[in-house]
Amino acid sequence: xxxxxxxxEKWQKLWISKLSPNYKLFWVYLLDMVDNAGIYDVNLGxxxxxxxxxxxxxxxxxxxxxxxxxIRKDKxxxxxxxxxxxxxxxxNSKPHLSVIKRLEEKGxxxxxxxxxxxEEDKNKKKDKEKR
Numbered sequence: 001x002x003x004x005x006x007x008x009e010k011w012q013k014l015w016i017s018k019l020s021p022n023y024k025l026f027w028v029y030l031l032d033m034v035d036n037a038g039i040y041d042v043n044l045g046x047x048x049x050x051x052x053x054x055x056x057x058x059x060x061x062x063x064x065x066x067x068x069x070x071i072r073k074d075k076x077x078x079x080x081x082x083x084x085x086x087x088x089x090x091x092n093s094k095p096h097l098s099v100i101k102r103l104e105e106k107g108x109x110x111x112x113x114x115x116x117x118x119e120e121d122k123n124k125k126k127d128k129e130k131r
Contacts, residue, residue, distance in 0.1 A: 004031065005085055015067070022053040023063050030068075031078065037102035038081030042074045077108055 010016055016024060029051055034040045044055045061070055069077040082089065082099060089096045 002036065006031070007084065015065070019063060022051075022055065023060065025051055025053060026055060026060065027064070030076075031081070034078055034081060035102065036085075037099045037106075037108070038078040038085075039071070039102065039106060039108075040076045040078070042076055071106055071108070075106070077106070 010027075016027065019027065026047060029047055030040055033047075042057070044057060044060075048055050057073075061068060067078065067080070069079055071077050082103070086096060086099065089100055091097070091100065
């Protein structure tokens with residue numbers, strides 16, 4: 001059983017307040033159902049059954065806009081999920097490794113370049129401080 005942080009201020013966000021009740025419920029469901037990298041194996045039939053509501057694939061993507069990225073017809077990605085759950089991913093953190101691997105498999109992660117750039121910036125800063 002995965003345990004997740006939840007944003008207790010989500011109900012104050014304008015984009016969520018504009019959703020229909022069915023899609024508000026679906027958003028909470030979606031955040032519970034994504035994998036550790038924020039990727040959802042789309043199964044709207046199961047979601048409809050469990051939530052007791054009607055859902056429409058295209059309408060979901062339209063209503064949620066940038067909050068859901070369609071990787072393929074059967075895979076969606078929640079871009080802000082990883083940052084909210086883990087903060088900045090680090091390659092030297094064991095819990096982050098499986099997330100990094102999953103994101104790289106789907107072509108959704110450029111951590112290595114970001115990480116190297118940040119390390120280089122830190123090293124340059126240290127060098128300047130030494131001088």
